[in-house]
Amino acid sequence: MGFYEKARQPRPSIHDPSVRPLRLAFLKGAAVNLLLLQILFLGLFCYLFGSLFQQTTHIHNIDILFVDYDGGAIGAAVRDAYQQLKRPGFPTLFERSSLTYPEPRTIKNAVCDIKFWGGFYTTANASNRLSAAFAGGSDASSYNKTNVLTVVWNEARYSTVVDSAIYQNMKELSEATRVIYSQTAAPQAIKSLNSSDSAAVSAFSDPWTLTSVDFQPTTQGSRLIYNTLCIILILIQEFFYLAIVNGLYLQFKLYTTVTPHRVAIVRQIISGVYTFVGSLCVTGAIWAFRAGWHVGGSQYVITWMILWLFAHLNFLVLDVFTIWVPPAFVPMIFITWVVLNVTSILLPFELSPGFYKWGYALPAHSVFNVLMDIWSRGCNPQLYYALPVLFVYEILGLVLSTIGVYRRSHYAVLKQEMDEKALQDRISAAIAEQTEDSLTREEMSQETPTSQASDMEQETRASIRRRATITAIEDQDELAHMIRREMSRPGLEKIMSSRENAGPCFDLPFNTSMPKSD
Structure with a gap:
């Protein structure tokens, strides 16, 4: 048994004159569509990559509300640290007075209302409490490291972006603030440091931990x-x-x-x-x-x-x-x-x-x-x-x-009217051809001698035509049914039906046959 025998049957050479126009038309169509698709996808890629282009240099457009409720050395260190970190790839801090935002709740409301992407604030009296903790005793043991600097943000809002653009940058600001505080305020405070009190030493070495107020933690993969x-x-x-x-x-x-x-x-x-x-x-x-x-x-x-x-x-x-x-x-x-x-x-x-x-x-x-x-x-x-x-x-x-x-x-x-007209034309042509063939066969089988009268020949021909026409009419319904059945063969209907105005059409995975009409 051959392997795909029909596919290996002889065909004209690619250089055959009858094939050459098809070859040129195919190459032209392939080239035009190649160019069209390449332009389309190049434009889409450029549009997509353009939206991500130099993303980190636009982080300064992320605005962070800053309120200094402390009003002491820690707040000043925050300002100095921000000046060091200020760059296109770092969020912009907008400092506002504690009179405008009198309590942390108002900062949270501002962030929730998306007036700002995030909030950053120092806790009231934080510098004084930290200085008192250096002396040891009850002030050191009750000192809360998480009640100094706080960042407010909403991780559900572009979570993959704000993780780095807001939270990580605010952690960096917190660390830079600690370094500046240790360089400016700590040398003076160390004079009062109670080195024998472990709580005081801990407060001096690690003065605060950034507290995160996240409206909706969104960390799932x-x-x-x-x-x-x-x-x-x-x-x-x-x-x-x-x-x-x-x-x-x-x-x-x-x-x-x-x-x-x-x-x-x-x-x-x-x-x-x-x-x-x-x-x-x-x-x-x-x-x-x-x-x-x-x-x-x-x-x-x-x-x-x-x-x-x-x-x-x-x-x-x-x-x-x-x-x-x-x-x-x-x-x-x-x-x-x-x-x-x-x-x-x-x-x-x-x-x-x-x-x-x-x-x-x-x-x-x-x-x-x-x-x-x-x-x-x-x-x-x-x-x-x-x-x-x-x-x-x-x-x-x-x-x-x-x-x-x-x-x-x-x-x-x-389209249906055009198809019906084409079908009727095809039926009429088939009937005419069948009538002519029947007439020819009848005439050949009933030829009269040339010596007979012309009237008899004309009468015979007329009778033959009547019989052929009657036969053709009787077979018309059967012939029309055969043509319709041939045109509705599986696969042929899909080829002949126009989809110009139907939109995209897919073959159905689970097909249902049309009910047959008598």
Whole structure:
């Protein structure tokens, strides 16, 4: 038995004149599309990398509120340390008076309301308590090292970024402050140091430990993909199912058999149910692998709802793209949509060039800000713009997607009419050919001698034509049925059906045959 015998049958040479035009057309098409795709992906890579370009040099755009409640040597050391560390890669400290922020709670409120990325403050009377601890005794034993310098931040807000941009830099500021304090205030204080008191020596050698007030600790490993793969997979999920739905509508020819408004209603119901279940699965996966992340049941439900809205609006947006964008460009539009959305949430806009702030208009940026607000219990209040952006996409998507159903139905009916006309022409041609063949055979079998009268010959010919026509009419239904059956063979229908206005269509993993008509 041969191995793929048909594939090894002789074929014309590549230099054959009949093959040469095909070869040139193929090479031209391959070259043009190669150039087009390379330009597209080069642009996407540049756009993506541009948002991350020199990220560390933009850290100075991260603003930290500083309030000196101490008013002594420690507060002064903080200022001197900041002047030493001040650079493009270090957050900017904005010092405000204790009259503006009279207590630490007001600093926490300011950070929670995202007026600042973080807060840093010295505890009241910290310098005096530290100096008193050097003398030993009860002041040394009751001295609290964690009640000197405090950083306030929200780790749920771009956790992978603020870990280094805020917390690590504030730890560096704390250490630099300790060094400056030991160089300026400690030489004077050492004169009163009670070296026989271990608590006093400990206070002198290690005067404080930076205290962290983190609104929502977010340290689980899965946090790395909340603003990348989670969003990408949601978009891919909607695109794939959209292609499946389009394939079903083509397979069952619903655009030509069901009224457009019913098609639109059913499509919206199907997409709503699909995204409802899909967002539930995504939220369930996040919660299943949260690894001790302190989020509760109410946050689960709200996360589910906002992801449902995000998934459904993207289903509609992709549907709108596939309605008016030529099919050949749909994959390009889809990958561009994915990259633009993900790039808008990779980093806070403070760490990207100003151009990328146009990403405020993208749904991924809005939904991620809503999620950070949910996860940190309201400490990212940007709902005033995020929710309207999401609902604008949802409403426009519903309207344009419904209009698209009418457009698809219109072109589907036109295509059906063209197919029916082509079928009738094919049947008519087949009948005419069959009639002519039957007539020829009858005439050949009933030839009369040349000596007979002309009237008899004409009458015989007329009778033959009548019989042939009657036979052809009787066989017309059977012939039409045979042609329709031939045109509806598996695989042939997919080749002949036009998908120009149906959008992306995938073969169905679990297919269902159309009900057969008599």
